[in-house]
Amino acid sequence: MVLRIVDLDGSKILVTGGAGFIGFHLCKELLNNYNANIVVLDNLSTGDIKNIQFFEGELEFIQGDIRNLSIVKKAAKDSSFIFHLAAQSSVPNSVNIPDYDFEVNARGTLNVLIAGKENNAKVIYASTGTVYGIVNEIPTSESHVCAPISFYGLSKWIGEEYCRLFYKIYDLPAISLRLFNVYGERTNKGVMFDFLQKIKNDPTTLEILGTGQQSKDFIYVLDSIEAFILVAQSDKADGQTYNVGSGTSTKVIDLAKMMLKKLGLSSENVKLKFKGGEAWIGDQPLTHADLTKIKSELGFNPKVSLSEGLNRFIKWFENSYGHPKRNNKSY
Numbered sequence: 001m002v003l004r005i006v007d008l009d010g011s012k013i014l015v016t017g018g019a020g021f022i023g024f025h026l027c028k029e030l031l032n033n034y035n036a037n038i039v040v041l042d043n044l045s046t047g048d049i050k051n052i053q054f055f056e057g058e059l060e061f062i063q064g065d066i067r068n069l070s071i072v073k074k075a076a077k078d079s080s081f082i083f084h085l086a087a088q089s090s091v092p093n094s095v096n097i098p099d100y101d102f103e104v105n106a107r108g109t110l111n112v113l114i115a116g117k118e119n120n121a122k123v124i125y126a127s128t129g130t131v132y133g134i135v136n137e138i139p140t141s142e143s144h145v146c147a148p149i150s151f152y153g154l155s156k157w158i159g160e161e162y163c164r165l166f167y168k169i170y171d172l173p174a175i176s177l178r179l180f181n182v183y184g185e186r187t188n189k190g191v192m193f194d195f196l197q198k199i200k201n202d203p204t205t206l207e208i209l210g211t212g213q214q215s216k217d218f219i220y221v222l223d224s225i226e227a228f229i230l231v232a233q234s235d236k237a238d239g240q241t242y243n244v245g246s247g248t249s250t251k252v253i254d255l256a257k258m259m260l261k262k263l264g265l266s267s268e269n270v271k272l273k274f275k276g277g278e279a280w281i282g283d284q285p286l287t288h289a290d291l292t293k294i295k296s297e298l299g300f301n302p303k304v305s306l307s308e309g310l311n312r313f314i315k316w317f318e319n320s321y322g323h324p325k326r327n328n329k330s331y
């Protein structure tokens, strides 16, 4: 990452969800390149305490829940920036427990905005491409209608609407980033992790959820972090909503084949099985971000190709969980 921002340097920054996958990478970037004074607020429901321990006391950690306004206010005290990543982040869970999903994602985001207003902080909200639902425009721009097909998409969209109105009514600089499929080191969810785990368990068969024809915009995690930093440092971004993706879309079956090839396997020695139908309730069959707005307004430029990102992810998986197949191969 080349950009360096004066405003972020040495600032007090709250990162909600900083023990999670994307939150970890964001904290790392803020500590390494901006000498930030970070507080992480996280209830560790899906986050990992190891992601906090990694920083060895370089940041303050508050274990607490964003549904509790007084804890959020305490964590946000004197912050100039709040990166709001804490969320119930699973589409299937949102279908099983929609009330909990709402409380965390909608109510929790409102709490964060209230605390942001109290401190006149800039709030950067991690929203999602799932707000769009079934799309009729590919690639999909921010002006596309939002009609989520999961409670997760809905509760995250409500969070966006709170951001929009806090900006309009209170002039609070709040920004929503519609992240597409973020992947990379330290995530133990998502289709890539699922594939590697399955191959490790049984290198003869790979079951693909859905038809394999579903197509996703996969963005490497460090490219998504660039978007967080860019909007934090630009006044132009205040009150705006931006897509954050790679600007390409890949069919899940092609991803599977690409991964097998990198592992030195092929669909001849690994039988591909398809579960068929929808991969899970609320899964979007087609995602592909139009990046025109964030590129032209902020100069966003995702750099890591899917092939390179997969190499890094496979390497990390191997170091963390062991080799996904027996014979050795370097990526």
Ligand SMILES: NC(=O)c1ccc[n+]([C@@H]2O[C@H](COP(=O)([O-])OP(=O)(O)OC[C@H]3O[C@@H](n4cnc5c(N)ncnc54)[C@H](O)[C@@H]3O)[C@@H](O)[C@H]2O)c1
Pocket (backbone or CB within 6 Å): 016, 017, 018, 019, 020, 021, 022, 023, 041, 042, 043, 044, 045, 046, 047, 048, 064, 065, 066, 067, 084, 085, 086, 087, 088, 089, 104, 108, 126, 127, 128, 129, 156, 178, 179, 180, 181, 182, 183
């Ligand atoms: N990973 C993706 O592909 C993706 C895509 C679109 C949007 N997002 C959004 O980005 C953000 C980060 O996602 P992630 O993939 O790192 O997920 P994650 O589950 O790894 O991180 C979420 C973090 O929030 C914490 N958390 C959950 N509920 C909380 C609560 N009530 N109070 C305090 N902390 C709580 C969890 O413990 C976890 O550390 C989320 O807001 C998610 O909706 C992620």
